[in-house]
Amino acid sequence: MIYIMHFYRIFVFFCIMAHELTHRIYDFLKEFPPFHFLSKEEILHLASQSTVKYLQKEDILFSIGDLPPQRFYIVKEGAIHLFQSNGDLVETCDEGDVFGIRPLLAHSPYLLTAKAGEETLLYAITTKDFLPLIEKYPKISLFLATNFAVGVGNKYYHKNHQSSNEISENVLTEVVSIDTRIKPVTVDPAITIQEAAQIMVEKGVGSVVICDPDEKPIGIVTDKDLRTKVVAGDIRKKENVTLIMTSPVKCAPPNQSYTQLQMMMLRHRISHVVITEDGSTESKIVGVVSEHDLVVQQTDSPALLLKTILKSDNEKQLSAIRSKIEILIQKWLKQEVSIHFVSQVVSTLNDEIIKRVLYLSEENLGRETYRKMDYCWLALGSEGREEQLLKTDQDNAVIYTNNPNIPNQKELLINLAKEVNRMLFEIGFEYCPAEMMASNPLWCQSVEEWQQTFEKWIFQPGEKEIMMCTIFFDFRPVYGNKSLADSLSQYIFELLDKQKVFLHFLAKNALQNPPPLSFFRNVIVEKNGEHKDSFDIKLRAMMPLVDAARLMILEKKLSGINNTGERYQALAKSDPANAEVLYLAADAYEILIRIRTLFGLRQKNSGRYIQPEEMDKMSKLLLRNAFQPIDDIQKIIKIRFQV
Amino acid sequence: MIWNGFKNFFGQPQKDWATWYNEYQKTYHPPDKNVLLSTLSYVVLDTETTGLDLKTDQIITLGAVRIQNQEIPVHNVLSCSIRQNILHKQDAVSIHGLVQTEKKGVPAHEALAMFFAYIQSDIIIGHHIGFDVKMIEKTSLHHGGGTIKNLIIDTSFLAKRLDNPMNPNSLDGKNYSLDVLCKRFDIVTKDRHTALGDAFLTALLFIKLIHLFEKKGIKTLKQLL
Numbered sequence: 005m006i007y008i009m010h011f012y013r014i015f016v017f018f019c020i021m022a023h024e025l026t027h028r029i030y031d032f033l034k035e036f037p038p039f040h041f042l043s044k045e046e047i048l049h050l051a052s053q054s055t056v057k058y059l060q061k062e063d064i065l066f067s068i069g070d071l072p073p074q075r076f077y078i079v080k081e082g083a084i085h086l087f088q089s090n091g092d093l094v095e096t097c098d099e100g101d102v103f104g105i106r107p108l109l110a111h112s113p114y115l116l117t118a119k120a121g122e123e124t125l126l127y128a129i130t131t132k133d134f135l136p137l138i139e140k141y142p143k144i145s146l147f148l149a150t151n152f153a154v155g156v157g158n159k160y161y162h163k164n165h166q167s168s169n170e171i172s173e174n175v176l177t178e179v180v181s182i183d184t185r186i187k188p189v190t191v192d193p194a195i196t197i198q199e200a201a202q203i204m205v206e207k208g209v210g211s212v213v214i215c216d217p218d219e220k221p222i223g224i225v226t227d228k229d230l231r232t233k234v235v236a237g238d239i240r241k242k243e244n245v246t247l248i249m250t251s252p253v254k255c256a257p258p259n260q261s262y263t264q265l266q267m268m269m270l271r272h273r274i275s276h277v278v279i280t281e282d283g284s285t286e287s288k289i290v291g292v293v294s295e296h297d298l299v300v301q302q303t304d305s306p307a308l309l310l311k312t313i314l315k316s317d318n319e320k321q322l323s324a325i326r327s328k329i330e331i332l333i334q335k336w337l338k339q340e341v342s343i344h345f346v347s348q349v350v351s352t353l354n355d356e357i358i359k360r361v362l363y364l365s366e367e368n369l370g371r372e373t374y375r376k377m378d379y380c381w382l383a384l385g386s387e388g389r390e391e392q393l394l395k396t397d398q399d400n401a402v403i404y405t406n407n408p409n410i411p412n413q414k415e416l417l418i419n420l421a422k423e424v425n426r427m428l429f430e431i432g433f434e435y436c437p438a439e440m441m442a443s444n445p446l447w448c449q450s451v452e453e454w455q456q457t458f459e460k461w462i463f464q465p466g467e468k469e470i471m472m473c474t475i476f477f478d479f480r481p482v483y484g485n486k487s488l489a490d491s492l493s494q495y496i497f498e499l500l501d502k503q504k505v506f507l508h509f510l511a512k513n514a515l516q517n518p519p520p521l522s523f524f525r526n527v528i529v530e531k532n533g534e535h536k537d538s539f540d541i542k543l544r545a546m547m548p549l550v551d552a553a554r555l556m557i558l559e560k561k562l563s564g565i566n567n568t569g570e571r572y573q574a575l576a577k578s579d580p581a582n583a584e585v586l587y588l589a590a591d592a593y594e595i596l597i598r599i600r601t602l603f604g605l606r607q608k609n610s611g612r613y614i615q616p617e618e619m620d621k622m623s624k625l626l627l628r629n630a631f632q633p634i635d636d637i638q639k640i641i642k643i644r645f646q647v
Numbered sequence: 648m649i650w651n652g653f654k655n656f657f658g659q660p661q662k663d664w665a666t667w668y669n670e671y672q673k674t675y676h677p678p679d680k681n682v683l684l685s686t687l688s689y690v691v692l693d694t695e696t697t698g699l700d701l702k703t704d705q706i707i708t709l710g711a712v713r714i715q716n717q718e719i720p721v722h723n724v725l726s727c728s729i730r731q732n733i734l735h736k737q738d739a740v741s742i743h744g745l746v747q748t749e750k751k752g753v754p755a756h757e758a759l760a761m762f763f764a765y766i767q768s769d770i771i772i773g774h775h776i777g778f779d780v781k782m783i784e785k786t787s788l789h790h791g792g793g794t795i796k797n798l799i800i801d802t803s804f805l806a807k808r809l810d811n812p813m814n815p816n817s818l819d820g821k822n823y824s825l826d827v828l829c830k831r832f833d834i835v836t837k838d839r840h841t842a843l844g845d846a847f848l849t850a851l852l853f854i855k856l857i858h859l860f861e862k863k864g865i866k867t868l869k870q871l872l
Contacts, residue, residue: 057717
């Protein structure tokens, strides 16, 4: 009860639809994903239909197998713990975290039990009002997909796999230009399937749009329809084309951004979007954009960069190219292009730079001398794993076949390596502080010497030897005779066969850094030194996944796969029992690279140390979700290698 | 105003209740006192008034939230302003430079109709609720209604009972204001000063108090009262 002074009575209050309680909830919701994507009116509506729920510590909100009511939750205050049936804590949700939404989208019972870790206040949001918004805002489905991606592993995500792992706050302005000079291939609904197929072959297109006389799109037939419905299916070629068309077609207006179109394709699981004058099926067709067109458009610039690399004559030109690559990375990360694609393109370009540097160095020092030699330039560490998105330290080595005709071969190769290291430094790749570079005589060795080195490491594994192995096992041939690297791999597998206990040591090493369990409550940050109060994403999150992947790859003797994400993919295929966890680990690693790269680009360094307070809620969420697979993978290793 | 009350009190026979009060009376049924506290339905109430004098002051706004299954549904709240009939127009102009030309809010009898339809048979909760109830009943009597039949529980009394079950009224009232109790029970008091805002805070306080009573083994209305 509030006492109002007498003369205030002239202020007359009236009934308001959106009352202060709604506004209070609105003020909270608007700060957190996925609500912050919505308009004020939409959030107010959700708030007005919400329910406030209070839980005491230990209160159970829902249990595994319960059918979800038509609502999901966001934590206002306190913390909710989500448990698996075996009692393992999967996730802790605290202020601003959304949970309990997956079963509503998948129409399935709860897979986890939710229990209050402390006194907790929740807002329950009705699904009925929220579902239409998922349709309206692709970013929400993306957010939800990534939210389920790791930790609370879910199939929903894998369907959207290409949709990548982080939502950029930036407005994406890049517009896909539709070349309207080229008329889209349209056909009459009266023709047969065979006729449509012939038109596609003649015009060299992957799709035809079936249009009415006013050029309004009725349906679309793609080459995939022909393959699945006619060739592999039981529809005959003489039938009417409308029998196999997809109708109605998904349309968009001209001048859509790359991301908008990509999202549209992902969301509707389609490969073609028809562009019409006003974006509806009720206006004239302007063009057709396929998934392939989008890919071509985005790979256009790397192709150009590649050409320029091959034409470069000095480190200055190469340095300029490397800077352009960085801009490209930044652009792609903002466009939510999958990390897998980005790393592939970037390591290809990096490799080309290294190859060009080697070529130029050979020229500078006397090409004739080096042409007689049988050697191979190896990339190590993250470059070896094709995960080097930013300019980090250079780690490299040389392996060569002893040639009795060239007595000073090692010396010549070291000279070459010095020149290469110097040029790479000029281009922007820092020298390795531990001198793990081919110019170091220790890492410029003949085949026999390398064999002895690995033999020593594997048969007398001390702390230092194990560490060397973690760096050198990820070698990848970049330039020269690649078969030297391949036979070294084979030799290593043979050694490991003889010395099985070595993997046990490697396993121990891989378990050195357990993942932080809760990043929010107890932020694991560096206690002292230059990086005080920041989170070492490399040591605490990425290395454990990298080490685990390498270990399991060595155990399975899968050579030639260096990329950590690809390693987990390969492992998942060869180990169906643990496939789910292994796929999640692959996803988690992608997320980690993305976060690290974004931080690195922002801070203009390697991005290794990140400041939790500078992360937005979304990145924090993604980061925390990435910890769970680390824990799961480490559990598998503990059992398998009996550590 | 006084004339209205006079007319209501003497001029109309008791049986001719206002329709809204009749509806309320017909459907009202007392709660089962053996049912668990956590399963009962409550209406948490707060009013804003022009002052503390029962005779001369009036209700400006009525705010109420419902507690069902330990939850507060945001779409099921009552927030209603009553149109003020007495206007000190000249004072208002001289003090604020405003002229009260349009009348906002709903007439008192409409507000009462909404209120009685809202409370149904739920138990009424409030902080120092006695005064609010008296103000509503006074207004109700003026407009052809009657008293509130619902069970009424004061959260300040509950908090005192929790601390001193034997002699709750011996405790110093200033330690049991809504502000002090919210602080004590970790309830964020963001937008006080509105009836609905305060009703919401009181509702959170009440839910927390009920949990504490449950821990002490007091689980039904019968045990609580």
